[in-house]
Amino acid sequence: MILAVAVLVFTAGEASAQMGKREYINGGWQYNGSIANNFVEAGNGYGAYIEGGYYVTPMFAVGGFASFNTNNQYVPKQTYTFSDNSALTTDLDRSLYQVPFGMTMRYRFLRTEFQPYVAAKIGTEYSVQSTYMSTFVSRSDNWGFYVSPEIGLTFFPFPATDFGFQIAAYYSYATNQNRSYDIKGLNNVGFKLGIAF
Amino acid sequence: MKKILLISAAVMLLAACHKEPYPQDSDNEYLVYTSPGKNVDFSQYQTFDIADSLLVIGQSDKPMYSQSNNALALIQAFRVNMEKRGFIYTPSNPDADLGIQLTYVIKTERFVQYYDDPYWWLDYPGYWPSGYWGNWTGFYYPRPVTYTYTTNALLTDIVNLTTEEDGKPLEILWTSYIGGAAGSSIQSDIKRMEAAVDQAFVQSPYITSTQTK
Numbered sequence: 273m274i275l276a277v278a279v280l281v282f283t284a285g286e287a288s289a290q291m292g293k294r295e296y297i298n299g300g301w302q303y304n305g306s307i308a309n310n311f312v313e314a315g316n317g318y319g320a321y322i323e324g325g326y327y328v329t330p331m332f333a334v335g336g337f338a339s340f341n342t343n344n345q346y347v348p349k350q351t352y353t354f355s356d357n358s359a360l361t362t363d364l365d366r367s368l369y370q371v372p373f374g375m376t377m378r379y380r381f382l383r384t385e386f387q388p389y390v391a392a393k394i395g396t397e398y399s400v401q402s403t404y405m406s407t408f409v410s411r412s413d414n415w416g417f418y419v420s421p422e423i424g425l426t427f428f429p430f431p432a433t434d435f436g437f438q439i440a441a442y443y444s445y446a447t448n449q450n451r452s453y454d455i456k457g458l459n460n461v462g463f464k465l466g467i468a469f
Numbered sequence: 470m471k472k473i474l475l476i477s478a479a480v481m482l483l484a485a486c487h488k489e490p491y492p493q494d495s496d497n498e499y500l501v502y503t504s505p506g507k508n509v510d511f512s513q514y515q516t517f518d519i520a521d522s523l524l525v526i527g528q529s530d531k532p533m534y535s536q537s538n539n540a541l542a543l544i545q546a547f548r549v550n551m552e553k554r555g556f557i558y559t560p561s562n563p564d565a566d567l568g569i570q571l572t573y574v575i576k577t578e579r580f581v582q583y584y585d586d587p588y589w590w591l592d593y594p595g596y597w598p599s600g601y602w603g604n605w606t607g608f609y610y611p612r613p614v615t616y617t618y619t620t621n622a623l624l625t626d627i628v629n630l631t632t633e634e635d636g637k638p639l640e641i642l643w644t645s646y647i648g649g650a651a652g653s654s655i656q657s658d659i660k661r662m663e664a665a666v667d668q669a670f671v672q673s674p675y676i677t678s679t680q681t682k
Contacts, residue, residue: 316488344488349498358502358503369487369488406648407650
């Protein structure tokens with residue numbers, strides 16, 4: 273993928289509509305994998321994002337973002353034994369819902385129809401952890417501080433318009449904690465595909 | 470300003486987009502929860518009696534007692550497991566050490582579908598084709614659609630009859646909850662509940678009389 277991006281960058285021509293435009297809006301679908309936690313470690317495509325910004329210099333932009341994703345994991349039937357000798361046997365679904373939003377900073381390397389960029393997002397994350405057991409659901413929510421580095425590319429194939437496409441990959445970390453599920457921070461990796469204006 | 474409004478609207482939209490797990494992921498077995506009383510020692514008990522009827526709540530306006538074949542099957546499932554653990558069944562004996570009472574609860578939930586696209590099945594492959602009734606372009610429901618689903622549960626208490634005193638509640642030594650979504654037939658539900666009763670004893674190894682030691 274890095275090679276493909278490099279080829280696109282070095283063969284790209286000038287794009288007219290995007291050259292003088294200082295603001296941008298991107299949005300689309302994202303596939304998220306929640307990793308390195310004891311609650312849900314799964315990859316799912318139940319997510320979307322939107323972000324926008326303003327180029328305060330020709331290459332550097334600041335703006336805002338919001339996204340959401342759900343990661344679900346099925347846990348087959350098990351017996352859970354508790355300290356008072358009570359016991360629970362059931363299968364269950366765990367669901368991790370995350371909604372980060374905040375500020376984004378973006379640096380693009382080119383002002384051509386292919387615009388590779390790096391970005392950093394800082395903000396807050398609202399998260400809900402749910403466990404579905406039979407006809408019951410146990411749910412708790414929490415807030416945390418959120419950071420996310422990102423690398424991506426916006427591509428504007430129609431020089432006369434502002435319309436283009438975006439592809440990006442990211443890592444994110446949020447400080448959300450949940451003692452019931454032994455969650456001490458939420459780590460994610462993922463990619464996103466969207467449209468760009 | 471327009472962008473701020475757009476982003477604000479998007480955040481609110483995102484917050485409503487939690488993807489719930491699919492119910493069909495479930496193994497369709499009942500949840501089984503068991504809980505003993507504090508410091509209970511079953512080895513000091515030898516005999517038990519079990520109510521000859523199942524208390525049924527939710528099937529009619531008032532609770533009722535049932536001795537149907539289904540009710541008796543559940544009662545028998547508990548009796549068999551207790552005997553396997555060394556307890557002696559002493560029906561209608563006022564001197565029995567333990568008493569077992571079973572309660573069956575059936576509950577129907579009703580809700581109205583409020584989602585933006587409630588009639589997703591209209592687009593389901595194989596659903597009534599639009600040309601079936603003539604040259605129409607599709608279907609719509611001009612009214613909200615109400616769904617129902619039914620749950621059932623079996624609650625069981627083992628009570629201590631050795632300390633029975635007039636006017637005082639019986640001490641509950643052990644309780645179990647077996648529950649989940651109701652199946653397509655009561656017969657299949659009873660089969661699943663019988664298996665769940667076995668599981669309730671498997672996860673309660675401390676229910677053992679001295680007879681087995």
